[in-house]
Amino acid sequence: AEYAEPADAALAALRGRMSGSAELAERLDAVLAALDADAPAAAGRELSELLLAVRRRIIAPASGDDRLVLLDLSLDVERVLFRQVGTWRARDLRGLAARAELLARGAAGAGFLELWELESVLPRLDVGAEDDMVHPVELAELAATCDRVAAWCAGLASATFDPAIRRFGFEPLAAGYVDDCLRGSVVLALGEAAERLARAAAVRSGVRSRLMDMPAAGGARGVNPGLAEGLLEVQADPADPVTFAPDRICVLARPPANLTPVAGLLTLSEGNPVSHVQLLARNLGIPNVVLAAPHLEALRAHAGERVFLAVSPRGTVVLKPVAELTVAERELVVRESREPDLMHVPVDRVDLDATGPVDLRWLRAADSGRLCGPKAANLGQLKALFPEHVADGLVIPFGVFRAHLNQSRPQGGGTYRQWLHDAYARAEARRRAGEADDAVERELLADLARFREMIESMPFLPGFTADLRSGFESALGGPPEDVPVFVRSDTNMEDLRDFTGAGLNLTLPNVQGERALLDGIRAVWASPYSERSYRWRQRILANPEDVYPSILLQASVAVDRSGVMITGGVAGGASGDLTVAFNRGVSGAVEGQAAESWLLRADGRDELLAPSRESQHMVLSAGGGVARQAKPFSAPVLTTDERETLRRLGGLLQQRLAGIVDGALDVELGLRGGEAWLFQVRPFVQNRRSQGSSYLRGLDEAADAGAPVSWATPLEDLEPGGDERPGTEVEE
Structure with missing residues (x-):
């Protein structure tokens, strides 16, 4: 074998350093035997096991000197493994799956995965020697698992080195350090194996993701279904500014925590599948895709182009220029681009006469939209059903906020509520007069910023502070100085049938003391009027002036x-x-x-x-x-x-x-x-139009119809044209 002699020489040099460990010496002998037998794939497997064994010894009790020796040994074995995996390529589907598994083991041995993470995923990487056939759907799942493992490796490298990279950010080379680490490791080959498995699954099923003009889109994985058309915005560097707008399809390294509305989202990191941002995206039918690093690099060339993005419920991805749309797809884009039917904030049930704090234990789900938002109402219901698992709380109803808005402003010019009503009326009048939407929106956002400032300095009504303190002590068992609470916004525009509103407003953690509590109440009352809240709601809301925040004050629980x-x-x-x-x-x-x-x-x-x-x-x-x-x-x-x-x-x-x-x-x-504490329950709201779209479902139908394929199928039959590279061997 072309690379066998250099590998032999490098490994022979390590032999003397393993004399203190019979296990490591035996594993090295197994590597050398595989190389002698001209079996590079077997040598790769044995090297991965050797690297794992060294990793386990490093974290076992040992002296500092012994660990330094083991760390040096680990780096040397990793270098040999990295070189060895480039000396052969799999011949058939089973060989490719086995290659992916040994690369995952090698990545864990090199420290890119925690050992428990490897153990948890190995059953999904083991294809089983007794299985002769595999369905394309199962093959796609295997590819997705390999892709996820590669992403975990990248995430661990970033989490480990990001603090140092930020510290030395003045050095341009620092920004590329994590990428350099990954490209110089077996993680690179693992990502390639995942991509090749995805291509094989796509060829066999007839379903193929597409990313512009890239020859290989395997590894692109849909997270949230939906379709969109817009300008492609590519963030080349995480530090670069990016324009989030409803007409942009944004390509980013990681989903931001405070995302404002966009047409579509493509990221290197999936992030948290149930974060507030992901729930909002899923709720509003915003398509979301996870990319591999090479995809992001290739998409930079298309920044500024107008594109079409579709993601099926099962994760098939289509990204292509608008100029290439079929007639049916153009009609679909026109339908989707129509202004959605605006929702009305439900105000017919709101009881604005309730102007005193209410103990959480007296509320039920039926009070949602009447006295308070669904957060407090549902928690009151949970408190009745699971009293030992819901912390005590006090609720400040809608009516208290409305009563405060009905005050005359100290500056004159009517009440706070009238000022807000006039701001929305001015914006609507300017729209009807034909003024550009961007200009109208800028002025309205400036008005909302002024309104937030007014609320944050708004005087409390006479008697409010005394009522609050009395209710607090009764519901929470002590005064604000002794009982810290989470101050949580809870509006009448949340958890509706077609809109979740997750995470749009403010929660202040562990607030203690009366002054901090009063300041927190004003801040939470002001939060529904932030720019981010406006941008998410304005797409769907006909009467934004009727958004009322209630507030839940819930005892802090020091959960693990x-x-x-x-x-x-x-x-x-x-x-x-x-x-x-x-x-x-x-x-x-x-x-x-x-x-x-x-x-x-x-x-x-x-x-x-x-x-x-x-x-x-x-x-x-x-x-x-x-x-x-x-x-x-x-x-x-x-x-x-x-x-x-x-x-x-x-x-x-x-x-x-x-x-x-x-x-x-x-x-x-x-x-x-080990005990559960419940903080919120609400309906899980998905976008029914995206879930039910016949076009999006059609992207998945071929995968279900695909016939099983033999694990022994040559890869050249699953990847027309192949990607034979010079200087490589082929082995089962």
């Missing part, structure tokens, strides 16, 4: 970990599955964090979708506020027992809330000492 649970398979699962995303500490997983995500299947299997890549988590501070703590990634956020607790809880919630909350549930919760 927290996150979101959807009682449905968001990430490709069946209706009986659960999707959960958790991080350590409080407020985990909801604000765009790189959370640990699982698909908890109804049959009892747990499928890791993504490990956490947040190097720090938020904890409650004594005396109010929050602090950051660091934790390594060496153990999962959720234990097996905790995942089972969530599985049981999901079933129980669906059973108890049947007839109260329709359909699948979106639950925010925390775990402390």
Whole structure:
């Protein structure tokens, strides 16, 4: 073999350094035997196992000197493995799958994966020697798993090195450090294997994703279904500014936490599948795609072009120039571009006469839209059903906010409410007069910014502070100085049948003390008038002046970990599955964090979708506020027992809330000492038009119709034209 002698020489030099470990010496002998037998693939497998064995010894109890020797040894073995995987390519489908598995093992051995992450994914990478055939859908799932593992590797490298990269950002070379690490490792080959598996699945099924003029779009994976047309905006560097607008299809490294409306989204990192941003995108039918790094590079050449993006419910992706649309696709774009029917904020049930605080325990789901928003109303219902699992709380109803708006402004010129009404009326008059939408919007946003400032300095009505303190002590068992709370916005424009509104308004964590509480109430009242809230709502809202915020003051709970649970398979699962995303500490997983995500299947299997890549988590501070703590990634956020607790809880919630909350549930919760604490429950709202689109469903139909393929099928039969590279061997 062309590269066997250099590999032999490099490995022989390592032989003497393994004399202290019989296990490592035996594994090295197995590598050398495979090379002697001219079996490069077998040598690659043995090198991966050797690298894993070294990794395990590094983290075992040992002296500092011994660990330094092992670290040096690990780097040397990794270099040999990296060179070795370039000396052969798989001949058939089974060989390609085996190559992907050994590369995942090698990536873990090199430190790009935690060992528990590897163990969790190995069953999905093992194709089984007893299986002769594979369905194209299963092949696509294997490709997606390999692609995810490569993304986990990239995420761990970023999480590890990003603090140093930011510190040395003045050095231009720092920005490319993580990419250089990945390209010089077996992770690069793992990504290539994932892409080739995806191409094979596409060829066999007849379903093929398309990304502009790229010859290979394997590795592109749809997250949220939908279709859009717009200008392609490509963020070449994460530090570069990017224009988020309803007519832009944006290509980014990672989904931002505070995204404003866009036509479509393509990112290198999937992020958290149940974050507020992803839930809003899914709700409004904004197509979302995960790319491989080479795709982003290639799309830079198309920045500024007008493109069409479609993502099917099963993740097939089509991105192409508008000029190439078929007649049917053009009609589809015209239909989709029509202004949606505007929703009216439901005000017919709002009880504005309730102007005093209400104990959470007296509220029920039926009070949603009447006294308060759905957050507090549903939590009141949960408090009745699960009293030991919902923290005490006090609710400031809609009527209190409206009463404060009815005050005359100290500056004169009428009431606060009249000022807001006039601002919207001026904007509408300018639109009808034919003024450009951009100019009208800029002026309205400036007015809303002034209105927020007014609310944040608005005097409280006489008696409000005394009523608040009395209600607080009664509901929460002590004064604000002794009982810290989360101050949570809860409007009448959330969790509606066709709009979730997730994460658009303010939550202030662990507020303690009366002055901080009063300031927090004003800030939360002002938050529905932020630019981001306006931009998400203005697409669908006919009467924005009738948005009323209520406020939930809920006792802080120092949970060990927290996150979101959807009682449905968001990430490709069946209706009986659960999707959960958790991080350590409080407020985990909801604000765009790189959370640990699982698909908890109804049959009892747990499928890791993504490990956490947040190097720090938020904890409650004594005396109010929050602090950051660091934790390594060496153990999962959720234990097996905790995942089972969530599985049981999901079933129980669906059973108890049947007839109260329709359909699948979106639950925010925390775990402390193995016990669950419930912070929010609402319907899981999806875009029915995207889910039901016959065009989008049609992109998936060929995959279902595809016939099984033999694992022994030569890759050249699955990839017309092949990609034979000079200087490579072919081995089963």
